[in-house]
Every structure is written in C-alpha cells, then in structure tokens.
Amino acid sequence: MEELFGVSMNTIAVVVVAITAVILALLAWVAFRNPVMFKTGLRNIPRRRAQTTLIIFGLMLATVIMTVAFGTGDTVSSTVTEDIYDLTGETDMLIVWDEEGSPRPEDERVIPLEEVAAWEQRFASDPDIDGFLPILLETLPVINTATGLNEAGATIVAYDTNAAAPFGSLRDLDGNVVTLSGNEIVVNEDLAGEIDAEVGQTLVLLLGGYPVEVVVAAIAPNSFLSGTFDIGATEHPGGTVSFDFLSEILELDGVAYAVVVTNAGGVRDGLDRSDVVEEKLNRVIDGTPYEVQPLKKDAIEIAKLFGSVFTTIFIIFGLFSIAAGILLIFLIFIMLAAERKPEMGMARAVGAKRRHLVESFLAEGMGYDLGAAIVGLVAGVFVTFGMVGLINAFAEAGLGLELRTNLTPRSLIIAFCLGVISTFIVIFFAAVRASRLNIVAAIRDLPEPIVTNPEAATWRGYARAVLNAAVGGGAIAVSVFALYRLPNDFVPLFVVALLLGLVGPYVRVLRQHNFGAPRHERIEGGGIPLWPFWLVPLIPFYLVALLIARIMRDRNPRVSLGLIVLGILLPPIGLLLVASQDRDRPIAWGAGFGVVGLALAALFMEWAFSSDSYFFFAGGVSLAFGWAAFTLRYFRAQERISFTVLAGLLLAFWYVAPAGTLDFIIGDLEGGPELFFLSGIVMVACGTFLIVYNADILLPPVATVGARLGRIVPAVKTAVAYPLTARMRTGMTIMMIGLITFSLVMFSTVNDNFTNIFLSDDAKGGFDTIVFVNSNNRTDDLVAALEESGVDTAPIVAVSEQRIAFAGETEIFVDAPSGPGVAGTFTVIGADAAFFATNEFELKRRAAGYGSDEEVWAAVANDPTLAVIPGELTDAAGAEFSEFALLILDPALVGEGFEPFTLHLHAPGTDLNTPVTVIGQVDDPGDIFWNGIIVQRDTVVAAFPDSDSQRFVIKTRDGTDQEAFAKSIESGLAQASAESFQKLLDDQRAASQGFLLLFQGFMGLGLIIGIAALGVIAFRAVVERRQQIGMLRAIGYQRSMVALSFIFESSFVALSGIVLGAVLGVSLSWVLFTSGGIGEASEGGSFIVPWLQLIVICGIAFGASMIMTWFPAQSASRVAVAEALRYE
C-alpha cells in the first residue's frame, strides 16, 4: 500500500516517526531534569495491577485498529501485486488496436506481422526492451472428449512458442520449456481442473459451431503465456496453441490481434522501465491506429489503489472505536488524577510546581502508552490474521483472489507511532487539567472550590474569554482554515493573523510564568522557560513573545469592554492586552473557544457551499450549536434546559437534514462515508447530554419500580444515585458504548435493508436460469440446440433470447425535454418478445400516458423505438467503480408520470445512431441481473452490429431443481455456461453477510473499549467508596447486595449507552433509507429492522459489560468491614 487519503505512506511514516521521536525525547528530557517526579509517575504503574491491566487493555485499541487497517491494506495490496507478477511474468506492455481513436469493424482491428518485425528490428539493441511477441486471442468453448466435461469460455492465446524465450518461455508445471506445433495445446491449471484434462487427451475447440481437435501437450501454471488474461477473475480457464495453428483455423494471414512486449530486466524490475518503454513505443507507433498499454504497471497501480481503498474503509469504520478509545484515555486519566488528588496536593504543598505534576503524569501515562502500543501492535497482527481469514472465508469469490497475510514493517511502525501519538496528546491535556488543583482542597480530598470571577456572566468576561481563546490558539486554527478557504484577496490578512497567532500561545504561557509576572509577584533572578527552544522553527515567535511579555509585564492598563473587542479584532492589540492582564483572573475558556468554533463553523459553511460538501455543512451547524451551548452556560442559563433544548435541536437537525428536508435552502450537497462517522459522534454526544441532564427525572420512577422488588431495593437505590452524581464519568462511558453500538447497529440495519432491496427474489424478474453463450458459437434457438444435445427441455416454460451491448461498446446521448443532455456509456439489453410477455419486473416509474407496468412492457414489445431504463441510470452509485464514464441521468427526468424523453444509442466508430424513447424505469431489484437499457432485441442488433454477446433467460416449471437443470444445460451445450438465478442470489447474499460479519467484527473491537471503561470505573468506585461500602455492610447490607448495587450501577450506564446507540442507529437508518438519503434506490422503500442482529449486538455488549463489572463487584462485596470503616 503506497498511499493513504492521498498522502504517500513514506511521508506519513517519516512524519509519525519524527513526532514520536520528539515525544520520546521530551520524556527523556523530563526524566533527566526531574528524575524524582519521573520515578513517582512510573512507580504508580504497578500499584494496582488489575487497574493497570485494564488501562493497557483499553489504550491498546487505537494501535490494534491501526495495525488491522494497515495490515489488511498491505495484505490486499501485496496479494494482488504478487498475483499480477505471477500472471504477467515477463510481459510488461501490450500493443493493441486503438478502438476509440480508430474505430473499425472487429475483423479489421489487426496488426500486420511486418509491422511487428519492423519494431523488433528497430528495438533489437534497445537497452530497455527485450522483445516483442505477436499474439492471437479468442474465447472459445472447450470439450474434453475423454471426460465429456466442457468449459464454455476458455481464453485461447496463440503465439510462436519458439520466440517466447525473452518472455520466460511457455513452461509446464515442472518448469520444463514447452514448444508447440501442429494442433498441440497447452492448457493452464484452471482449464485442466475444469475439464479434467490430462496430457495426451484430445480436446475439441468450438469455433462458429465447428469442432477443431487439439491434443494436450502439457499442463502449465496460470499465466499470460498460458491464456490467463483476466486478472480480476477467480477462475482463469485458458490455453495456448501455436500461432500458425490458430491463424489457420481463424483464416488469418500474417496478422496479429495484439503484440506483447517485455522490458529489459526481470519480472519485477522490468516494471521500472515501463514509462521509458511506453514513451519509446509511442514515438514509433505515433500516427498508426495502435496504442500502447502499460499492462503490468496499470495492474500494479490498481493493486496498490485496491490496498489503499481497503485501508481507508477499515480506518473509517475504525474511527468510532478510535474516538471511543480517546474518550477512554481521557476518562482513565481524570480518574487517576482523582485518585492521586491528595498526593498531588501534598506534592504541591511541599513545593512541586504544576509542571512537575504534568511531568509526573506524563511519565506514568507514557508508561501505559508505550506498553499499550506494543501490546496493541502484537494483538493487531493477530487480529489481522483473523480478519484476512474471515475475508477469505466469506468474500473470496467477491474479491476474486485468496488473500495472503502480509504486514510491512513500515505499516507496523506507522500503526505503533500513531497509537503512541494519539494517546500522548490526550494524556497531555488530561495531565494539564489534573495539575490545576486547589492545594488545600486536594490535600483534604474535597471538591475543587469554585473560583469567584468578578466578570462571570458579563459581556466583558465573555469578550475576555474570546480574546484569550484567540490568543491561546484559536487564531491559529481560524487562520489556517481561512488561508485554505478564503479568496486570495484575504490571504495577507490571515497570514498576519496566523503569524500573530503563533506568538499568542507563548504570550499566555509567559504571563503565567515568573518571567511575565508583575514586579510585586516576580522572583528576581528567575529565568525564562527553556522548552520553547526545542521547537526550533517557532523560536522567532517565542522571541517576539518574550519581548512583548517583557514590555507589558509591569503595566496594568484599564481595559474597557471596547478595548477587549478591539483586541479581538486587531491581534497585535490583543497580544498586548493578554500580556498585561491580571494573572489570577479566571478565564471562561469554554465560552472563548465556543466562539472560535463559531468562526470555524462559518468557514465550514463557506467550504460546504463552494464544494457541495454535506460533511462541512453538517459539521459547521454542529459547531454552531456547540458555541450556543457554551455561551448559554457562560451566561448561566439553566443547564438542564439549555443543554436539553440544544441537544434536542441538533439531533433534530441530524434527522431532518440528511432526509433532504433542507435541500430547498441548501441545495443538493454531496456526502461520503465520513458523514457516517460525524453523524455518529454528534448524535451520540447529543443523546448522551439528553440522558445525563435528564436521568434524574427518569430514574426516580425506575427506583419506584425497584422499590417493589423487596430486598434488592437498597441496591437499586444506591445504584441509581451514584452515576448521576458523576455526570462526566457517566456521560463519557455512555458515549463510548453508545458510539460503538450506533456504528454496529447502523451498519447492520443499512446493510440488511439494501440486501433486502437488491437481493430479493424480485431480482430474478420471474426467470429461473440464465445461460451465456460463447460469442463465437451463438445459437438462434436454444431449446432446439438443447434437444439436439439430448437435454431434457420439459422443465422449460419460456425462453427469452437477449443480445447485449456492454458499457464501453456503446455511447449514449440524452435528448431531454430541457435540452441536449449528458453523454456516457451504458449497457444496452435487447430482449425478444418472450421477455416482454414473461417478465415480472415491477416498474419504479412510468411515463405519462401509461396506466400500468403491463402497458409499458407491451408498448416496448411492439415498438422498436421504445426503451425502459434501469434504476441505476439515475443513481450514481456504481459510476465511481466503473472503468468507463457511465451515463448518469438527472433523477428529475424520470419523476412520477415523467415526460418521455429520447436516448440516442450510438455505436462508437460508426455512423449508426438509433434514437429510442424512454417510457419507464425498472424498480431497483432489477439492477442485479438486468442493469441495462432494455429495448427490443433487433434494436440492439441494428444499433450495435459489433456487439455479439448473447444470453438466454429461462422460466422453468415449479419444482424444477434449478442447479441440476443449469448443469444439464452446461453438459449438453459446450458453448453455454448456465447458472440458476437462485444460486447467484444466494452467493451474493452469502458474500454480503460475510462482509457484514467482517466489518461488525472489526467495529466490535471498539466494544472492548466501552467495556474496559466500565471496568475501570467500577474498580475505581470500589476504591473510592471503600468506607461507604463498610458502612453499608455495618448497617445490614449483605455482600450480595453490595455486589448487586455495583452491577446495577454498571447496568444503568451500559444499558443507557446500548439503548442510545441502538435507537439512534435504527432511527437514523430509517430516516436515511426511506428518504433516499443514502441512494435513490431506497427512497420510499419498506424498511426492515434487523431485530435478531440488534438483539445479538446489544446482548453481547450488555453481557460483556456485566462480565467486566462482575470482578469489581465481587471485590466490593469482599471489602473487610472493620478495615474499611477505620481508614479513609
């Protein structure tokens, strides 16, 4: 895997290793400068082994997720790459007829051998090219006369095997070189397996219905030289014959269909010359109707892209777990800080500075961090093996390859470093927060006293908060975004703001330091903070900050509200004000950064509308709500009411906006999978606020119900009381569990509903069997051909023949009522009268004037100029994965009772132009097997004479064994491959379920985080409440009641998170699904709730939570009463 989110993996590796090195250097510096605090921090790690184990368990998840995401990407990338090298061998380039640039009938698209000889001569001594090999290629049915088995479409390649030495020569399974002459054939492993071929047996190739006998000379590994050309397919049946032999039976003389080229060097290093060789060949063939295709290079690049896509998908789905992990880290450190409060207070009392506490915490935190990253890396490797096993088990057919686990050292290093960095950042902020304690309150383990702010809830205090937030980092964030988004005219303004913003944080730091203290507080002779010199590129800004702090530290200007506002608008003034403000003045940081968030929200909105991004629109709205919440809180609005109302409104927005209700205001914005993550974070956060601010209203009734339960009443009573008094802990844990449940439930629900739409039995359209016929051996009457072959045709009720012009073979122009429309390619299916009479497809839309679906089908059956389009034609869903520029129609063209409009069917390279009028659109299930514009059979034959694909669909009698019938067709008709629709559907459903399980398993890793959080909280609660437990036991609580109380308490938290996540997941899925918010296909469709999956997901989450709580609950119940009562 070479890129992630468009950034080179090498670059990512260098950056993360550098950051990790800085972090470790910082740690080493702390250890060197203050070994006592460093040791104090580290020695805390083994103090509580169970808690330490839980912490490491919880922290490792970020690394596990990264390792799995990168490991899966590496695995996919390397497997595909290896397969490509194995298949292509020494073949690097392909010279073929340029169909697009020089359209000609198929039989004219050949390369004369003289031309090839001229190229060979010209490049004979070229250091970059080793050789040319002209080839012929046909897809033919092959029958093994000895076994009676056949293959309907084997790729038969023909070349001069004597000239293949530069390409590594054609070799058998033992590596012996094989040369072919006469009617000898080498079959590849897949074909040999398919028809049980052995050396010496006679095979029959069918060409235009005529048999051609060949004798098996050898069996070869799958490779280009043995007829393996379709890299993406699971099976590659193919074979090789001599060039002269195939020329003769195809009646060709002195021409090839294509020329393969091998670069100098081996299988892998030859690739490095691809660009040079392509350039050289292009110079030679310039002006000819041929084109050069860098075959191996393109395939390898696709392989790498494939790996990146896998990694990206896994990372996006893993973001929920990573977010939950970050919450867990923060929670753990808040709780550790609470536990150490008296110790920290005492340390401060005897002279330790805040910095020392931060350093001690960092030492301890990094101990956990490094331990967790190492454990996470090892666990991640194991999980990757498991994931790859699951992919192979469930999705091998879908991927077309069997994955072989591969983890590159680079990916492991990146995963390790990202785990270390993300944890460090959270630990740092948690440590800074923990260090801000009141010494007396900490020593006595009392709640932090509320600092009186004379400017509280005033506009002046609000403005001061904004000023400090801007100077303390907000200006940097806003300037970076503004530079990126605003027009060039504004750039100088924000460059200046950015430069001043870089000075601001230093000014704030210095003002709190002795250097920036006013004269009466300053200890003379003190130095300046030295750590900023570590950040070498920022040293000039630090020097400016030192200058400002030096000038302003002894000044105490009268600062009016107006001056503060001026300081916000003009950063230089703002810096001076902050450098001279009262050091002890409390700052309402939340309110200040709320306004910074509002400024970012405005930029997000600009971004959203200029790039049609729903992500930034929704993100901007959510940030604006955040600002409103902080502001209302600052002005002392009743918290319960303000948070409830804002969270409710924001939740409503997240339901209303994706449903398209606001489209009349905001237009049609585009959203990607990242919205899945954003919606989860914001909605679960809103839901958590609603719970923690209102549970005290909801819980008394719960307690009342519990009061009827006899002896467990006391357990219920205390279990309900505790979580509500620790809102932050409770809220964060609810959010962690809610996030993971949300992601699992939403993914399951959406997947199940789409499976229900697309993989329903409606996809069969009333038919049971599909038969593809080799294009070299078409048949006009399938039933007759089958009867002739002795196949029992009694089960057949109806047969429809279809001719297909695939995407890439067509060009379609839209003639819409609103004027000429877009052009693109799309599959066109020509069906015979039997199809129109037999099919049971429902139509999603009918044109004006058609009263029923039957009327539409009858009209198309009778009129060769009418057409019905598939659901996907108005839905861009599949377009981005297609190798062609697919036609996408404006959905407005096919509204209810739409006006018929014209499509012009054009065969590329010809003057043929066939207008057809669209009068209906097939409902979405039809997209699975009939994803094409449906017209009459003869219309396709006339419009696309070069398109020779033929298939039949058969309706059989009830009770027919579909698979047996399909096999009888294949065995009877060598040129046909048949399959039961039911089997195809079942295979797709199985693959879909496999992917679902795979991603659920991956996302479910996050549940470990939520469960670990519950465990950490419960263990902590046992320590915190030891004395209370002792008292409860003294007044008559049984051991079981104490344990039950803990389990009930965790149940309340776990159930809140689980129910929150499940309700939000299902309801958002319902809104998105029924409104068409995630694809037009689902709009107005019936919605199913996957109850079984919901019960399983919620059950596992709850069960695991309870198991994790059981241990601390037991520990609580075993507290020695007398001991607990004696000691605080």
Added chain:
Amino acid sequence: MAADGSAGDLVIDARDVTKTYDTGEVQVHALRGVDLQVPRGEMVAIMGPSGCGKTTLLNCLSGLDAFDDGLVLINGADISRMADNEKTEFRAQGMGFVFQTYNLLPVLSAVENVELPLIVSGTRPAEARELALAALDRVELKQYAGHRPAQLSGGQRQRVTVARAVVNNPAIVWADEPTGALDSTTAGGIMDLLVELNAGADQTQVIVTHAPEVAARCHRTIYMADGLIEREETLRPLAPAPA
C-alpha cells in the same frame, strides 16, 4: 452483669476475646482475652491510649470484625457461630452505628441515608420514609431531610448519623469516636442526644472515645491498655430494670 450487679439482663456478654492482626512480618495482639458484660440500657464508654484495642473490641463485639478466640453473646446469641449473612441480618435488625467520619452516602439525601437500615431490613418504603423523618425530627433535622451530606455542617451530619443509628430502634448503638471530629459545643449536643436516646429507649450504647467529657456522660467507663481491660469505673448507677 453490670459492674455493680444491680441492673437487669445482659445484652453483651464477651468472654476471653482475643484478636491478633498478622501482617505477615509482624503479629499485633490487639485483644488478649477481654471479658465484658453490658446489661440492657447501660451506656458504656471505652477509653484508652491509641492502639490499645478499643476500636478492635467494638468491631469484634458488633460483628463487624471476626475474632480469633473467645465467646461473644449478643442478647444471648453467639455471633461467632453466625455466618456472614446471618451476622449482617443480625446487625441490621438490632444494632446501630455512629462513626467519627459520619460515613453518610454522599449521593443520598439526609432522609434517604436515615431510611437505609429500615429498607435493608425489609420495611415498606413508605413506612421507612415516615420513620426516617421521625428520627430526623428527634435529632431536630427534619427541615434538612432533603439535603445531601455535603450541604450539612459537621454537627448536622453527625446528628443524621445518630438518626440513622437509632431509626430501627436497635437494642445496641455502637459509637466509635462520635464526637472526635466536632467542636466541644457540637460534641456536647451529640452527647445530649445519645444520653436522651439511651434514657428514653432503654438502649444499650457502647462508645469508644478519647474524650473524658464524653465518658463522663456514661454509666460506666472501661479503661483498656495493651489489648486488655485494665480497670473500670462506674460513674452513675444504671436504673434498675422494671420488674
């Protein structure tokens, strides 16, 4: 039997109680064979220097802690033979506790803290609430029923603790330094309350204390040293049990 031999039936009868703490490296003989008899309605103070075994004796007699040897009969029942659950039930129904550090549940209001022992013993919630309010009324804190411990002063918290200790009308109230964290005026108030409850409800009270003024309010004071009862002093005779 009471020290003067004049009072009624024994509520607490402890004989040769021994308790040793084994820390692995050091053995601490906290009780070395204590004999103590307390008749119904007596208020006994246990005094002595730190580490003499006062609290250990209280814990062993009340069933909060196990002892190594000896016999403890509470109202005639041998608590050393009781299983943990039995002992807990016995405490819930017949004992109340007052500790120096209050040990109120911070997440419950005063009345909820007081009603806990009743709920534990299976009293109906409505009745428990009524009795808890009555108990708070007795300690003159009814108006603070809805306050949480953090919203009360130290003296008020200890009165809530006393209310909790007596709400189920226990035969014995065990108090471990009930005034240790209070100023002398507030401590006096708490002792008034305990004396009043003792007199009014014929309740046996065992109070561990360092304060002579607390001991002075009791019927009898027992002095301990080094895990043994060194001597005892009767300050005022226990009123004879009604015939």
